[in-house]
Amino acid sequence: MTATAPSTTPPVPPSDTATSTTPPRTRRVPRLRWSVALAVGVLAFFALAAIAPGLLATHAPTALDLTSSLRPPGVDHWFGTDESGRDLYSRVVFGTRESLSIGLGAAAVSLGLALVLGSLAALAGRFVSGSVNRLVEILFAFPTLLFALLLVAILGPSATTQIIAVGVGSAPGYARIVRGQILAARQSGYVEAATALGHPRGLILRQHIIPNAVRPLVAIFTLCVGQSIVWASSLSFLGLGVAPPSSEWGALLDAGRSYVTHAPWLIVIPGLVIVVLALAATTIGKDIQARLESGDE
Amino acid sequence: MTTTALNPAAQTDEASRPPTRLRVTNLRVGFTKGGHERRVVHGLSFELAAGECVAIVGESGSGKSVSARTLVGLTGAGATVEADELSLDGEDLRSFTDRDWRRVRGSKVGFVLQDALVSLDPLRPVGKEIGEALRLHGWGDRSSRRAKVLELLDSVGVPSPANRARQRPDELSGGLRQRALIASALALDPGVVVADEPTTALDVTVQAQVLDLLEETKRRGKAIILISHDLSVVARLADRILVMQGGHIVEDGPAQQVLTAPRHEYTRSLIAAVPGTHTRGRLLGSQVPPVVSVPPRPATPEAEYAGPLLEATDLVKRFRSPDGSVHTAVDQVSFTLERGETLGVVGESGSGKSTTARIALALTEADGGSVRLLGQEWTSLPERRRRRLRREISVVYQDPLSSFDPRWDVQRILEDAISSTDLPSRAARRERVAELLALVGLTPAVLGRSPLTLSGGQRQRVAIARALAPWPSVVVLDEAVSSLDVSMQAQILDLLVTLQAELGLSYLFISHDLGVISHLADRVLVMKDGVVVERGTVDDIFARPQHDYTRELIGALHPITTSHPLTTTEG
């Protein structure tokens, strides 16, 4: 004899809730992680620096002070000074506007191009989509930086060139992503169900395919901005970006190159700033992605 | 330590009673997540002797799988396991270290999971997987292991084992790879075998073979713990049955008694919920679907049509596979569907039944043949001209979630399905949505929710409501209840039957489950490899099958689905 059911048997559960195969998901809002909050704070700081640098800077970016040249970071110069005694922190703050514009501009070019190419590759008639697909594959064979360098070689170095070069250079990768998203939406079960309901193709495109394909792109845009800033600064590092005495971060990198051994902060700190900004953008992008996947708006 | 049941010592000791392999008393398992503990198993107790089979039956969430995993120390992260007694061949499992477990797993207890396609490493040949158990326990050397693997494959009935051992699971048929999986569990001749849903993903004919194999394993003296939700599988193998619900054991007794004279209400409802020929015409579940006053259908010429609703003639569909070969999925299939009837299409995987359904829905273009819908050209029309008629035929899928736009809530899903030409005013559409919900037994509370937050049964009801929105004449149900638990399946089947009576619907019901088909269908098509091998009324097919394949299918059914002498019919 083995002990069987306890005296208080649980009641037969109501119809649907307990005995189902696929478990329902509780719709809870993911807790706001501290990392995301930090990232938002960082971005807010940079946004403010871009809009009103005067509020955040401690010195004027062009203020020369040869008596305090090449000072390491300290109390009166938080990031140290360069060879002409200019305060690095203030230069970074004032350079935010230009750097962010380049990054945003490049991201806009990149995603705009990616949307066009990706949509054509996924939605157009067989010939057009096939050719665009081939074109994207071919362009993808050019690594972003090299492609950008090629464009710089043709157009000559300047801020505009940076935007175009980085934008066009990184577009093929994103075009593939866009294409993948659109195809996934096109081949999905809900599109087929809509067809079975008798909805015309145009309606399905508007109601289902485009919204679902575009949804993840918001996250991708943030990632793209972060990466564009990094690419653009790589160009500047090679001396092919905006010319000094701009405070644009890439230019700071370029200027700091010659002082690596005895004033490393001149290049390490602007680089760190770029890394932090890209990291913040990536963190937010990933958080948006995670939220979308868990079903929240 | 010898593992044969014919252990002379045990025999003389206890006068021909086989040795007890496993003793479990008051097993309790809980999971701690985010601070608080959730009890998943409350007090499981049983004893298992050599040559005996104990079955644990339950639906999802009952705790049966967790129990099985706990017996081999794989409960999972964050689990607390307590028991008054938990011993295997005399060893106390409660105090086992990781090392002890590794010693015992495979050698004293073997585990068989469902679906060898994913339960064996898909990237490795099956011979390697089987041999791994031997290697891990230091059995023999390389060449003797290889020989042993072939011997094992042979013992489970795999022909030409030398060739098969070199093949990967995806290169073997369903039955062969399940046998290989069992071989890998039996490699070191363990005394206890735990089988967790071993036949669930298999075709009916293959299920029968695998059950034969397990029966033989039992005869050879192994003790088997069988976990399943499928009563017919359990009925065949088990000596003793434990029924679990919500982590509690609600019934425990000899198999015969539990199946024919169950004491607990839940067990009774489970048994009553199994569909079969004997359940035709009665409700399976304990809940009566609501009676709803149905608004009259707008009178259209289609609604008046008296002839066959669907006429499929000589349908052909071929697929070209990447290696260049052509596979004929549907080969000269013809059928008709009359108004108000249910045509069941039954077949195993690869029979072409789903492809046929998709052709009937004009979601896949046929390579040959045509379908007429309500007497009009259907598949031969271009999509533009077909759209008008699409309202007459709807579909309900096996997995409703993938057919819902992930951004939409239930309200939007249903409103979207209501034609704006039928009901131009917003208010009228809202009203219609409320009607549809009432028809399928859902409350208006689900309207604002996303299908992700609904249970499987609720989602399927929403899918059915959506299918009914345009007042169709025909509803195609493609394995619509196959993913549901027995209880849920019973309720949905009851709902479908009721809706058919209330609304005068005609169903094209695709399923691999003969029990469901025999419960629901009026006429049946039996398909194999793209061809209709037999057709007839339900009576003809199930009482007097003509074709060999049909006979094989029906022979694989367990009596529990064809007749059930319940002592009481009260739920």
Place this chain on the structure above:
Amino acid sequence: MTPTSSTELTLPAVAAASAGGAPGVAGDGGGRRTLAVGRRIVSKLLAAVLVLWGAATAAFAAQLALPGDRATVILNVRAGQAIQRTPEELAAINEQYGLTNPVVVQYLNYLGGLARGDLGASYQQYRPVWDVIGEQIGATFALTFTGIGLAWVLMVLWVTLTAGRRPQVRALGTFVETVTAGLPPYWLGIVLLLVFALGLGWFPVIGGSGLQGLLLPALTLAIPLAGFMGQATRSAFETALTQPFVISARMRGMGDLAVRLRHVLRHAVLPAVTLSGWALGATISGAVVVETIFTRPGIGKVLVAAVNSQDLPVVTGIVVVIAAAYVAANLLVDVAYTVIDPRLRTS
């Protein structure tokens, strides 16, 4: 060198073979299969040639895109100053570079030259581009391959040890990967240089031949790549860990680490293998930057100088060579993929 996001990756469709499955009969199936394999190889080669042709065409178009009269530009580039040129000078250049031929003829000549391995002649130096590149490219490739190899080692170690563990460990793993994936090579290189070469003195600061001089630059390339590939690998690893065959393996008595190495790893590296084809191109461009930091020989200097002086044949030559390498790498990756996942051979 931060690459595009890894969201794009599509893992191979797990063989959704019906439970009926292929009975796996040898014989006629074998013959059909080799034909299919042959057909696939040919189609891949064709695709590769197509990409190469496209790259060459784009490179040619780039050369045409230089604003201004090309002959004038060439002379200015050589002289380093922009002045008016006499018709005789222009004629001589036009003759030399064939610039007066119709575009189509120039294009065909260009393609023909490529087929022969002739990448044109540098504007600035009076040498064929191939010579200019060829001298330096070996060092760059050495650096690139070392970087990729190192990235693989780092990634496999890191993911194998940290995937599928307690939430804190997993969070740490993901965090490290996210941070490292986004590190620009120039910054990381300088930090490594400062810390290990200038600070600790373990490695030479400038150039340095042999392994010692190679390690820091290779590490600079390897760390971000490892982070990036690690993200994809980690997600595949954790998915594989939940698969039933892992439980089956544990049920035979296999320990946790053994399961990870013998079973799960093979499944998990598939997306990283796919990425490696792309990684070659990305790493080479990173190498360009890294060479500048560590003052190593390689095409980095050549490339930057060429871009600065608008010496297009050199720039496009490098781009074409790298595109060719990318195409070759992708073919190899495809082969490697079918070795690791044999299901694709028959599917």
